[in-house]
Amino acid sequence: MSAVTIHEAREQWGSDVWAKAEEFANNLKQDKAPFYVVFAAKEDKARPGVFRQSFRFYRQKPPKIIGLLVWYVDNSKGIFRFEPELSIPPDVPLDPSLLSDDSKDFSPELAETGRKMGVLLS
Numbered sequence: 001m002s003a004v005t006i007h008e009a010r011e012q013w014g015s016d017v018w019a020k021a022e023e024f025a026n027n028l029k030q031d032k033a034p035f036y037v038v039f040a041a042k043e044d045k046a047r048p049g050v051f052r053q054s055f056r057f058y059r060q061k062p063p064k065i066i067g068l069l070v071w072y073v074d075n076s077k078g079i080f081r082f083e084p085e086l087s088i089p090p091d092v093p094l095d096p097s098l099l100s101d102d103s104k105d106f107s108p109e110l111a112e113t114g115r116k117m118g119v120l121l122s
Contacts, residue, residue, distance in 0.1 A: 034074040
């Protein structure tokens with residue numbers, strides 16, 4: 001069995017979350033008023049190492065909060081759009097040895113957001 005790179009794990013996780021967000025929005029197809037789908041995950045206090053995922057919908061534009069991923073949905077216009085300006089990855093302290101030095105794992109947008117917020121390691 002070969003080791004999975006951070007890039008591969010992130011890609012798979014991202015694909016899984018995106019598919020679940022689409023499924024969540026599709027379950028509300030009959031709703032013609034625009035809404036936002038918000039995803040969050042946090043560690044289950046009773047089971048360390050286990051993360052609980054949550055999808056919720058909101059009529060109003062949610063605030064920019066660390067740890068949320070947000071999509072805008074307007075079923076009447078056929079819109080399902082990721083909202084990067086409202087989505088901020090979690091501020092999780094990591095052991096520097098776990099961070100990737102591979103250039104394909106670098107995100108300029110994330111680095112700039114982290115720089116502005118003062119939450120990323122440099």
